[in-house]
Amino acid sequence: MIANITIVGGTHGNETSGIQLVRNWQQFGVPSAYKGLSIDCYLSNMAAIDANVRFVEEDLNRQFTPALLARQPQCQEARLAHALNQQWGPKGESDIDLLIDIHNTTSAMGATLIILQADEFHTQLARYVKQQMPEANILVEDEKPPAEHAYLCSIGKRGIMIEVGAQPQGVLRADVYDLTERMALAILDFVKAYNSDSVPELPPCDVFRFIENITFPLSEDGERLAMIHPALQDNDFAPVSAGEPVFLSFDGQPQTWQGETIYPHFINEAAYHKLHVAFATATKAQL
Amino acid sequence: MIANITIVGGTHGNETSGIQLVRNWQQFGVPSAYKGLSIDCYLSNMAAIDANVRFVEEDLNRQFTPALLARQPQCQEARLAHALNQQWGPKGESDIDLLIDIHNTTSAMGATLIILQADEFHTQLARYVKQQMPEANILVEDEKPPAEHAYLCSIGKRGIMIEVGAQPQGVLRADVYDLTERMALAILDFVKAYNSDSVPELPPCDVFRFIENITFPLSEDGERLAMIHPALQDNDFAPVSAGEPVFLSFDGQPQTWQGETIYPHFINEAAYHKLHVAFATATKAQL
Numbered sequence: 001m002i003a004n005i006t007i008v009g010g011t012h013g014n015e016t017s018g019i020q021l022v023r024n025w026q027q028f029g030v031p032s033a034y035k036g037l038s039i040d041c042y043l044s045n046m047a048a049i050d051a052n053v054r055f056v057e058e059d060l061n062r063q064f065t066p067a068l069l070a071r072q073p074q075c076q077e078a079r080l081a082h083a084l085n086q087q088w089g090p091k092g093e094s095d096i097d098l099l100i101d102i103h104n105t106t107s108a109m110g111a112t113l114i115i116l117q118a119d120e121f122h123t124q125l126a127r128y129v130k131q132q133m134p135e136a137n138i139l140v141e142d143e144k145p146p147a148e149h150a151y152l153c154s155i156g157k158r159g160i161m162i163e164v165g166a167q168p169q170g171v172l173r174a175d176v177y178d179l180t181e182r183m184a185l186a187i188l189d190f191v192k193a194y195n196s197d198s199v200p201e202l203p204p205c206d207v208f209r210f211i212e213n214i215t216f217p218l219s220e221d222g223e224r225l226a227m228i229h230p231a232l233q234d235n236d237f238a239p240v241s242a243g244e245p246v247f248l249s250f251d252g253q254p255q256t257w258q259g260e261t262i263y264p265h266f267i268n269e270a271a272y273h274k275l276h277v278a279f280a281t282a283t284k285a286q287l
Numbered sequence: 288m289i290a291n292i293t294i295v296g297g298t299h300g301n302e303t304s305g306i307q308l309v310r311n312w313q314q315f316g317v318p319s320a321y322k323g324l325s326i327d328c329y330l331s332n333m334a335a336i337d338a339n340v341r342f343v344e345e346d347l348n349r350q351f352t353p354a355l356l357a358r359q360p361q362c363q364e365a366r367l368a369h370a371l372n373q374q375w376g377p378k379g380e381s382d383i384d385l386l387i388d389i390h391n392t393t394s395a396m397g398a399t400l401i402i403l404q405a406d407e408f409h410t411q412l413a414r415y416v417k418q419q420m421p422e423a424n425i426l427v428e429d430e431k432p433p434a435e436h437a438y439l440c441s442i443g444k445r446g447i448m449i450e451v452g453a454q455p456q457g458v459l460r461a462d463v464y465d466l467t468e469r470m471a472l473a474i475l476d477f478v479k480a481y482n483s484d485s486v487p488e489l490p491p492c493d494v495f496r497f498i499e500n501i502t503f504p505l506s507e508d509g510e511r512l513a514m515i516h517p518a519l520q521d522n523d524f525a526p527v528s529a530g531e532p533v534f535l536s537f538d539g540q541p542q543t544w545q546g547e548t549i550y551p552h553f554i555n556e557a558a559y560h561k562l563h564v565a566f567a568t569a570t571k572a573q574l
Binding site for chain 2: 020023024028168171173174175177178228229268270273274
């Protein structure tokens, strides 16, 4: 039974679609079909939202590991994480049955549902969302136990993320907003079916399972030597095999992928600028 | 005679294509066909580039009015503007015959050449660029005399801007980089022809002439009530006539354009977030 749902926007203060969805649902109410659910809509990092930045001091969505929550907070977002953990948690003992944290990305990832585990609930959820939104992508980040994740949504008993793109930071696009809302409603439809024990039997669906982040080629003094190849740009979740171009160096040479076939995503995400992350890789699987 | 050319990137520190073009031409040299020209490549706001932000305190590209250059600078970018005016100017007495300032935008403006006056030089330049790059847009911002503009490029004897999009802030896209470089080379081709008195006779070309900025609908306490309508998004420089939708309010109602036919541009530009500018309008004309 999913009794308590919390929907969060503004974990990154310049990701506008989740912020606007929360504001709209706060102002106009959750759509009437879902009035029977207990839904709390919340903006998490108000200081970052007001400043129209991802974060003020450090990434709020990397503050929720057990280790970080156990130690004295050292920055504004760490203090906020401790306060949210107090309010919604503590992690591992939360009353929130499902925490939905809404994000957007400059990568052309379309409407992506990120789940942190592949247990029965999340498997059913993924299949249901994929059936309602065949264009949706399901990304499974279960390379570690859910409780070990640093994500805000990991405070909840169950935590998932909606990640939609492409949308520049600080910009609200109607198409991205629409995908975000449609995915949120698909999740709430699933919860209604789950609670009334009427989830249909659904076939396995395609998912992408995170492997690792790939960084840009860098010089010895840390300067980028290449950009994303135009053949890779905007092609999130399409397969890339050995020999296919992934980078274009600034002297005009393509650089190709070496290794097993991968499904790149978060291609050219603005927020990974400082880390020089070019894209993340995934395998394709069935859930 | 265009003897001295200065090409500037990083006037906005998170507009990566101009920054990368300047870095590449500094490292690899200007393409050999242009070795005969005296070209200085320069990054203007290093502090903003290092921080990956548009500006540190205030917009550098709004600091170059005669009034602001005459008064004691009050912020980091104003001090930088005074220093650049010292180095390259003073405004009105510059040795730089052509200052090319490179920008990018989150709006889908393609490759746009912005000129501040429609004299013979700029008319020939516009026609030449348009002939070499038929997909280019020419935007004329001559609603005031060039010297009255606040733009960095207005320090030069002649000043123009390259503005390419759509590209998120802090992201470098290969397609945007390519358009940027192609437009820079088209401008340098024109300068070579101009200097050798061999500019061909060219027919008038279509241009867009800036009228005004349009703000988002706001509540009494300054909150946005609408987003850009999906029919307008990504349609920079396409005509919008009375009755056509421009906004979609958060309660789901389209809001239509009232008045003469306009050519919107800078649609949903991230940098105008604080000012709540939704788009700029223009008329279409021949130059």
